[in-house]
Amino acid sequence: xxxxxxxxxxxxxxxxxxxxxxxxxxxxxxxxxxxxxxxxxxxxxxxxxxxxxxxxxxxxxxxxxxxxxxxxxxxxxxxxxxxxxxxxxxxxxxxxxxxxxxxxxxxxxxxxxxxxxxxxxxxxxxxxxxxxxxxxxxxxxxxxxxxxxxxxxxxxxxxxxxxxxxxxxxxxxxxxxxxxxxxxxxxxxxxxxxxxxxxxxxxxxxxxxxxxxxxxxxxxxxxxxxxxxxxxxxxxxxxxxxxxxxxxxxxxxxxxxxxxxxxxxxxxxxxxxxxxxxxxxxxxxxxxxxxxxxxxxxxxxxxxxxxxxxxxxxxxxxxxxxxxxxxxxxxxxx
Amino acid sequence: xxxxxxxxxxxxxxxxxxxxxxxxxxxxxxxxxxxxxxxxxxxxxxxxxxxxxxxxxxxxxxxxxxxxxxxxxxxxxxxxxxxxxxxxxxxxxxxxxxxxxxxxxxxxxxxxxxxxxxxxxxxxxxxxxxxxxxxxxxxxxxxxxxxxxxxxxxxxxxxxxxxxxxxxxxxxxxxxxxxxxxxxxxxxxxxxxxxxxxxxxxxxxxxxxxxxxxxxxxxxxxxxxxxxxxxxxxxxxxxxxxxxxxxxxxxxxxxxxxxxxxxxxxxxxxxxxxxxxxxxxxxxxxxxxxxxxxxxxxxxxxxxxxxxxxxxxxxxxxxxxxxxxxxxxxxxxx
DNA sequence: CAACACGTGGCAACCGTTTGCCGTCTTGAG
DNA sequence: CTCAAGACGGCAAACGGTTGCCACGTGTTG
Numbered sequence: 001x002x003x004x005x006x007x008x009x010x011x012x013x014x015x016x017x018x019x020x021x022x023x024x025x026x027x028x029x030x031x032x033x034x035x036x037x038x039x040x041x042x043x044x045x046x047x048x049x050x051x052x053x054x055x056x057x058x059x060x061x062x063x064x065x066x067x068x069x070x071x072x073x074x075x076x077x078x079x080x081x082x083x084x085x086x087x088x089x090x091x092x093x094x095x096x097x098x099x100x101x102x103x104x105x106x107x108x109x110x111x112x113x114x115x116x117x118x119x120x121x122x123x124x125x126x127x128x129x130x131x132x133x134x135x136x137x138x139x140x141x142x143x144x145x146x147x148x149x150x151x152x153x154x155x156x157x158x159x160x161x162x163x164x165x166x167x168x169x170x171x172x173x174x175x176x177x178x179x180x181x182x183x184x185x186x187x188x189x190x191x192x193x194x195x196x197x198x199x200x201x202x203x204x205x206x207x208x209x210x211x212x213x214x215x216x217x218x219x220x221x222x223x224x225x226x227x228x229x230x231x232x233x234x235x236x237x238x239x240x241x242x243x244x245x246x247x248x249x250x251x252x253x254x255x256x257x258x259x260x261x262x263x264x265x266x267x268x269x270x271x272x273x274x275x276x277x278x279x280x281x282x283x284x285x286x287x288x289x290x291x292x293x294x295x296x297x298x299x300x301x302x303x304x305x306x307x308x309x310x311x312x313x314x315x316x317x318x319x320x321x322x323x324x325x326x327x328x329x330x331x332x333x334x
Numbered sequence: 335x336x337x338x339x340x341x342x343x344x345x346x347x348x349x350x351x352x353x354x355x356x357x358x359x360x361x362x363x364x365x366x367x368x369x370x371x372x373x374x375x376x377x378x379x380x381x382x383x384x385x386x387x388x389x390x391x392x393x394x395x396x397x398x399x400x401x402x403x404x405x406x407x408x409x410x411x412x413x414x415x416x417x418x419x420x421x422x423x424x425x426x427x428x429x430x431x432x433x434x435x436x437x438x439x440x441x442x443x444x445x446x447x448x449x450x451x452x453x454x455x456x457x458x459x460x461x462x463x464x465x466x467x468x469x470x471x472x473x474x475x476x477x478x479x480x481x482x483x484x485x486x487x488x489x490x491x492x493x494x495x496x497x498x499x500x501x502x503x504x505x506x507x508x509x510x511x512x513x514x515x516x517x518x519x520x521x522x523x524x525x526x527x528x529x530x531x532x533x534x535x536x537x538x539x540x541x542x543x544x545x546x547x548x549x550x551x552x553x554x555x556x557x558x559x560x561x562x563x564x565x566x567x568x569x570x571x572x573x574x575x576x577x578x579x580x581x582x583x584x585x586x587x588x589x590x591x592x593x594x595x596x597x598x599x600x601x602x603x604x605x606x607x608x609x610x611x612x613x614x615x616x617x618x619x620x621x622x623x624x625x626x627x628x629x630x631x632x633x634x635x636x637x638x639x640x641x642x643x644x645x646x647x648x649x650x651x652x653x654x655x656x657x658x659x660x661x662x663x664x665x666x667x668x
Numbered sequence: 669c670a671a672c673a674c675g676t677g678g679c680a681a682c683c684g685t686t687t688g689c690c691g692t693c694t695t696g697a698g
Numbered sequence: 699c700t701c702a703a704g705a706c707g708g709c710a711a712a713c714g715g716t717t718g719c720c721a722c723g724t725g726t727t728g
Contacts, residue, residue: 003449005714016678021716031676051450052386052395053714057683061386063450071415074408074604081405084432093447096430098418113427115337116385116397244608270408274578274609339684350708355686365706387684391713 004045013041024049025058063093064297065113066121066290067106071098073215075239075267075286079123079144082290090298092118101214103127103185114139119297121290122146126185142297144289146187152300152308154293158188158266161282161315162195163202165236165264168280168317170203173326174234174262180223180246181211182238189238192266196236208232213242220245224253233261233326240265240272240281247275247322258324268318277321284315338379347375358383359392397427398631399447400455400624401440405432407549409573409601409620413457413478416624424632426452435548437461437519448473453631455624456480460519476631478623480521486634486642488627492522492600495616495649496529497536499570499598502614502651504537507660508568508596514557514580515545516572523572526600530570542566547576554579558587567595567660574599574606574615581609581656592658602652611655618649 010017015038022029023038030038055061066083068076080096087094095117099106103126110120119140125132129148135141136151143153169177179196182189193209200207210226213219215238224246227235237243243265250257257263257277265272268283292311300308344351349372356363357372364372389395400417402410414430421428429451433440437460444454453474459466463482469475470485477487503511513530516523527543534541544560547553549572558580561569571577577599584591591597591611599606602617626645634642 007714017715018679018717019677021714022677025716029676034677048445048449050390050714052389053683054716055386055683056384056390056685056714057716059683071418072411074411077406077408077411080430081432084405084430088432088443091446093429093431093450095427096414096418098415098422109422111382112425115382116427271605271608274605276608276610341684351685352687352709353707355684356707359686363706368707384684387713388686389713390684390715391686393713 004047008045009042009047013038061116061118063095063117064119065095065097065117067097067099069099069124069126070101074269078286079290082287083294086291086294118301121293140300142293144293152296154289154311156284156289157312157315158192159195162192163199164317165282166196166199166203169234170205176206176232177234177236178227178230178232179209180213180227180235180237180242181209182215184212215239215242217241217245221249224249235263237265240267240269240279243279244275257322262323264323280320280323281318282315283318285313289313338381343376343379343381347372395450395452397429397451398453399429399431399451401431401433403433403458403460404435408603412620413624416621417628420625420628452635455627474634476627478627486630488623488645490618490623491646491649492526493529496526497533498651499616500530500533500537503568504539510540510566511568511570512561512564512566513543514547514561514569514571514576515543516549518546549573549576551575551579555583558583569595569597571599574601574603577613578609591656596657598657614654614657615652616649617652619647623647
């Protein structure tokens with residue numbers, strides 16, 4: 001199963017290796033008839049360029065890495081899928097890296113891969129901002145669902161989304177909401193809280209924050225209990241996983257949702273439409289986010305001088321059964 | 335940000351490049367004090383070996399590819415996670431490939447990657463058996479959740495699991511079950527049906543098969559309708575996604591689960607515990623499957639002559655609310 | 669008709685490692 | 699004291715491409 005090389009092809013075609021190389025990687029550089037002949041011979045020999053040899057000199061690997069804070073979180077599936085498909089469409093390979101919610105592991109893995117990939121997609125990175133900037137000085141980087149001044153980024157809109165969310169609650173008669181915050185170093189957690197607080201102030205609601213909580217179902221218990229102590233009639237969980245955990249705990253404690261308290265989440269994961277009651281949540285086209293991130297990365301390789309774009313993908317408030325009129329047990333008006 | 339090479343280290347340390355190389359990749363081959371000195375200098379210079387140069391000559395890339403039939407299926411998340419973690423633990427990188435349920439794309443991607451990875455994990459491959467054998471002749475391959483004579487494989491046990499499942503239904507008084515089959519070229523679909531039919535015969539139940547259906551929620555509607563036409567009181571769906579779709583459709587049609595018909599799935603995905611009613615399903619440690627698959631692959635690289643192992647990871651029947659006494663509306667006895 | 673610009677193909681250096689082979693220096697045995 | 703056997707380090711040839719530069723032939727221009 002010895003695979004054929006550029007040399008075999010060159011010899012069989014009666015040309016120099018440089019011609020074979022160019023026939024593949026720079027077709028315009030060789031005459032049409034020579035090129036066709038070379039390609040034909042190559043096909044016959046089953047020649048396939050060796051990506052490592054190629055990468056060694058050209059310094060392009062046609063591979064991008066996507067680092068996610070936690071591979072277990074269903075929220076990332078769509079993101080990953082979108083990224084994978086877009087990468088494949090351009091003949092790129094997607095390497096998946098799980099940071100396990102640890103900035104240290106995240107950094108370690110990035111360093112391990114620097115020589116093997118053309119760029120990084122950093123999804124929900126937990127790195128401090130300055131570390132990201134430093135990273136970006138050495139590598140091509142697109143941050144996803146986080147915004148860092150000066151870096152290319154793609155985020156799912158959530159300022160306006162949070163506003164709509166709070167407005168939705170306000171219209172249902174809620175006057176006090178609590179935000180069950182995500183991890184301390186999560187950019188989205190900070191950003192969402194700011195938006196929620198702003199919208200609440202604007203609409204005359206009382207807003208407070210509890211946490212931080214891990215964005216998992218398991219943390220939902222503590223989050224639910226914390227929410228209840230505040231007396232708020234509506235709880236906005238940092239993500240759907242946490243919200244589902246909250247729902248469970250409330251059910252266990254005999255608290256009715258949405259009659260006694262309304263619950264909302266973020267991400268619109270698959271399970272949000274299955275839990276009881278179904279979950280009102282801020283969703284959006286996560287696959288588009290992944291797709292766009294890869295696209296920006298690929299683009300930045302061709303036009304390195306461009307200004308780093310900051311893309312915002314629209315979100316969408318999905319009304320389901322977990323929100324209702326404050327303390328009256330009504331149904332959502334959606 | 336020009337990165338330092340083995341040559342820089344050699345010069346700074348006053349040794350030959352071969353010594354630097356060996357200090358990293360074959361430590362026993364150099365004297366202890368020289369080695370320490372070299373490593374120290376390397377650290378000071380921030381040297382990191384170039385994986386492509388390394389792969390070019392050594393023919394080892396320290397990368398494995400995992401090909402999944404559909405990256406969107408939550409069932410794979412655990413599998414992927416287990417594989418990723420095991421790979422990382424040995425300093426390997428995991429490349430994720432989505433076959434989009436298409437044997438053609440699957441093959442294309444495999445060919446694209448042959449030169450860049452040390453081996454393949456083929457999860458729920460849709461390839462015909464002979465193609466897999468041919469593939470395995472040229473590459474290191476471990477098939478996951480499929481068994482192919484002569485190839486290394488890891489599967490989540492399901493023959494015994496199906497038996498338990500049928501026994502569970504029998505004990506609830508069901509006398510007729512229908513298997514809502516997965517894709518035509520799915521090995522698990524065939525294998526499960528065989529096990530179900532065998533167990534049913536053994537226990538005196540009537541079993542029939544409908545389908546094939548795509549293993550998605552969307553296909554659940556058709557599957558539910560097909561199940562109802564059979565008059566069976568219990569439906570075994572090819573996976574949880576399909577089962578959830580069935581649950582939805584039955585609810586829409588006003589059919590009570592489990593009072594009128596019991597439903598069971600496979601995989602125990604996260605959502606199985608959230609849907610209404612919660613889903614009885616055959617689960618298991620999917621992460622262990624992924625972990626084991628990587629382990630076998632890595633092992634096979636060190637001992638290429640070994641017989642291809644066929645590992646079976648135990649499964650576990652999870653009883654929830656979607657199964658109950660036949661036509662009486664009882665609750666599960668678990 | 670000379671001068672020149674292109675369009676093509678070949679030559680050879682280089683990318684950063686690994687590794688077979690060789691030479692030297694120790695060391696311990698006879 | 700001699701000699702064989704390691705142990706250790708260095709030399710240089712791969713690995714399989716890419717790419718700057720040169721040479722040659724032809725068509726165009728003044």
